[in-house]
Amino acid sequence: MGMSVKEIVEATGGRVLSGAQDVTFAELFTDSREVKPGGLFVALRGEQHDGHVFIPQAVERGAAGVLCERPPQGIDGAAVIVVEDTRQALLDMTAERLRRRPLPIVAVTGSAGKTTTKELIAHLLGRRQRVHKSEGNLNTYTGIPMTIFEMDPRDRVLVVEYAMSRAGEIRELANAAPPTIGVVLNVGLAHVGFLGSIEAVAAAKRELVEGLAPGGLAVLNADDRRVRAMSAVARRFILYGFSAEATIRADRVRLHGLDGSSFTLLTPRGKAEVYLRLPGHHSISNALAAAAVALEFEFDAPAIASALHGFIPPSRRMNIVTGRNGATVIDDSYNASPGSMQAALEVLRLAPRGSLRVAVLGDMLELGDHAERAHDEIGSLAGKTADMLIAVGEYAPRMVQSARRAGLAADRALVVEDADEAVAALTPWLNAQTQVLVKGSRGMRLERVVEQIREPA
Structure with a gap:
């Protein structure tokens, strides 16, 4: 159009x-x-x-x-x-586009899990109507105008990520494209290097709730206290999560290793048994956020459960692929923050008894003064959840030292220079009992590790 x-x-x-x-x-x-x-x-x-x-x-x-x-x-x-001003012109064009063709907008923000949750929401709503969603990393002041510019007359709802790297950026986006539903997943250290403190990150994410369209709904994570506190500025909100105060809740949770999870979905519109093909506790949380959005579009619990069962994650986000010599590769290489790194290591912990659990980890970028401590903490967790750590990047020595202090043997916690060296260190260990997690910030380009160790299609 x-x-x-x-x-x-x-x-x-x-x-x-x-x-x-x-x-x-x-x-x-x-x-x-x-x-x-x-x-x-x-x-x-x-x-x-x-x-x-x-x-x-x-x-x-x-x-x-x-x-x-x-x-x-x-x-x-x-x-x-x-x-x-071309930057302002982009926002003006976006506002005009929506004035001429108003659509419900579902906007997702958070320090981790935005893309997967956006895809979950688009998948659910797509069962009943045509959805236009932001693709790839089109989630900034340039990407969202590009997404909205390319709307089709047949589209019935927009599902987009609202990302930010500075205070005020989400407010600008919300002014041009006020969301009908705003989903806030979590507040973590991602982008804290730009904003200075986790409180400042929370304030920047809160701009989404403050910028909702009249009558808009805030979908908030009850399990994150900083997100839950955003209900104070919401005219209308709903809580999701695992805690008792959540309106959309998961009960009787069973984790099935890399195969996914199952749980009972509890909602004001009934309950249903859900089987989710995404591994990890954090994936259930993302699915609950998507369920809360679907409820606003008149889905009931059985319809949500049916749609969630058919969901396949986007590329390089918790993809389970076959590696060389029958190894299992957890490809989560698209990006990393402390929260998402912790969640990924917890998934690696779920590997079957007798597996060799290997974590190939790269730096987490944009953490500013928090970088050293954050990498220390992830290294320590890797030492408890993995049997071997291969670390790449400026902060690799810190992660390795912390992993060794947590109990990993010196010859099982290695610093390498780049993706090629990581592959060389990993290759002798690849067999049917090996489970490999690959994760790092986008700038580390650790997808190159996955490309070299996965079984050719």
């Missing part, structure tokens, strides 16, 4: 400098390397790069339009729209 040149000018207060004015753009891009023919390229100024430098490359790749602050030189063919 996209937007036309005229609609963009009206939304942003910009002016058309050159090019055709009767063009409609189906897609929006902020990275010149990803531009597709017929798309609109938005030139953003960042701390490291200025998108205006890449306007010629975007046009060369087929951009039919350019939204910029400074008129480019020597650009032929593409419609050029000049605005005062």
Whole structure:
């Protein structure tokens, strides 16, 4: 569906400098390397790069339009729209898009579990209506406008992640696209390096609750005290979790190792037995959040249970794959924070008796002054949940030292330089009894370990 040149000018207060004015753009891009023919390229100024430098490359790749602050030189063919501030223009276009095509918006935030929960919600709601969801890591002030820009007339609900790296960022997004339902999963140390303290992280996440549309519902984790406290600023809220005060609750929980879990789902609209193919206690919590959203869309407990049973996790999030020589690989390599790292190690702990449990762990980034302590704590937990630790990154020595203090033998707690060395250290141990967890922050690119040790398809 996209937007036309005229609609963009009206939304942003910009002016058309050159090019055709009767063009409609189906897609929006902020990275010149990803531009597709017929798309609109938005030139953003960042701390490291200025998108205006890449306007010629975007046009060369087929951009039919350019939204910029400074008129480019020597650009032929593409419609050029000049605005005062391209970042603000993105938000203005998003607001205008939703004004013309209002849809319920389900927004998910939290320090860990956002993508999996977003996918769970989209999977549940998709049983009854067409869902448009944010893809990959399109969860920031650029990604959410891109997602909303590309809505289809057949879409009936939007499901998106609201991520942030600074205070006020979620508020800006919520002003442009006020959520009908806001889900807050947890508050942890992820991004604390940008914000300074866990209290500041909580305040930044609370912006989602404060920015809900009139009559909007806050879905809050009853088991996280900082999240539960956000109910004080919510006009309407519902609690989910394991604690007795949760309205959406899991009872009679049984963990089945890497095969998943089962539990009784308790809701105001009945109860049902759920089998979830995602391993770990934290996965049940994410499923409960999704269940709370589905209730608002008139699902009952049996319908939720049926949908949850068919859910398959997104790539590199708790994927169980077969490795070389029959080893089992837990591919959770997409990203890492202290909370998600702890949850992943608890899953590794569930490996069958007699297994060799190996944790291949990379640095957790963006932790600021909390980094050393956080890596010490994860190393200590690895020493108690794994039989072998292979650590990569700046903080690898700290994790290894902590693991050894927790009881791992010196020759079972290793520091390696990169993914290739991790594979070399791991390879002799790969057999049918080996269970390997691979996890680290996105910047560590530990998916390269998985690619080298998994059984070829």
